[in-house]
Amino acid sequence: MKMIRFDDLQLFARTAALGSFSTAAREADLLPGQVAAAIARLERELDLRLFVRTTRSLRLTAEGAVYLPYAHDVLAALREGRARVQGEDAELAGTLKVAAPSDLGRNVLLPWLTAFRRAHPRLQLHLQLSDQVTDVFRDPVDIAFRLGRFDDASYVALSLLPDNRRVLVASPGYVQAHGAPHSMDALKDHACLLYQLGGRTHDRWNFEHDGRRSVVVVRGALLCDDADVVRRWAVAGEGIAYKSWLDVGDDVRAGRLQVLLDGSGEPLPLNLVCPHRKQFSPAVRQLHGFLGERLAPLLEGLPIAR
Structure with a gap:
């Protein structure tokens, strides 16, 4: 042969x-x-x-x-x-193909990914930003940023922020005009900002409170398939959003948004995932270390889960 x-x-x-x-x-x-x-x-x-x-x-x-x-x-x-x-210390070269959620990638990761590429001049960075969940088996990527817990044993992951969570947020203007919900069930009486992915509207919000899980069906007049638009609507006072702390932490610290109901949202850990551990190349491992140092401070201000 x-x-x-x-x-x-x-x-x-x-x-x-x-x-x-x-x-x-x-x-x-x-x-x-x-x-x-x-x-x-x-x-x-x-x-x-x-x-x-x-x-x-x-x-x-x-x-x-x-x-x-x-x-x-x-x-x-x-x-x-x-x-x-x-070797791990060799100069990085070749192409690193990375996929990330559009909101997180554009507003949080982009400058750091650019700085990482700048620190390794022989490395080409191909960045895919999309709210569609990347299929790391089918799509041409080396590594993908994935928010949330997953039980699929076929994936392997490098943890970045295991303590990240979703939080309920609204602008001070919205709270002043409409009041703040005093319970999860009260969300049914508020304008909730809805997100659509793959044709499915996410109007069933999951919470973990005092060690118990609950689901609240919400409704609202505004819906978008771009997660960043939902955040912008919240800042503009159009309603209540249920977002990753990584997406809204800066707005909360700046006073543009405030956390509701003690931030008792569901866990939303951030990982780097790929189909096989052998795909954790020196470039992937160095990117993981580079981002780990920079992402940790972003959890500052996240309310302690009860």
Whole structure:
């Protein structure tokens, strides 16, 4: 058997994840025919068929599905070997692809990510900002910032801020005009600022108070699929928002917003996540340390959970 090309193996893995020659080609800056040729070459070397191709779809064969995890292991081993040879103290180079929620990424992380890239001139930073939850198995990213708890054992995570929480906030002007809710149930009588993600409206707010969990169904006339717009509406006095402390802490400290109901919101830890520990490259580990030192002070002023 001839030597399998590393690039062909990479294109196989990405094509399997994306389900399309053309999408994989755009990602790699190639022509679809070049990707198809790479897959055909790999199939010849392996003497098996990896994909079933129709005019409308592309899917793995049974043999391709069996082979795919081995391809991932080989690619991960090569990345890890390169990182070990270079060492943790080697100059960072190559491309680091990072995904982050748009609100957190734009208002909190952006200057620090820029400073990290500036400190490593040979490193390219590709930043994806979106409120859609990044699929770190499918999307072309090395690492993703993820808010909230997750129980999926297939992910691995580097903790950044385990004590972050959601808090209820409103502007002093709103509280003066409408009063502050004195209980969770009283939220039903207030204008709540709603967030929509993936077509789903988040109008069931979860709380942890005195060690008990509760859910309150809220309503409001303002709804947006951009989390930062919800924060801006709250600052403008349009209603009550239920946001990550990382998103509203600066507004609370500046007096533009105030915390309601003792800040008894649900935990919302911040982590860096990826599918496999072998993807924690020197660049990822150094970014984790760089941000850990800078993020911790942002919890200043967060009310102590009861």
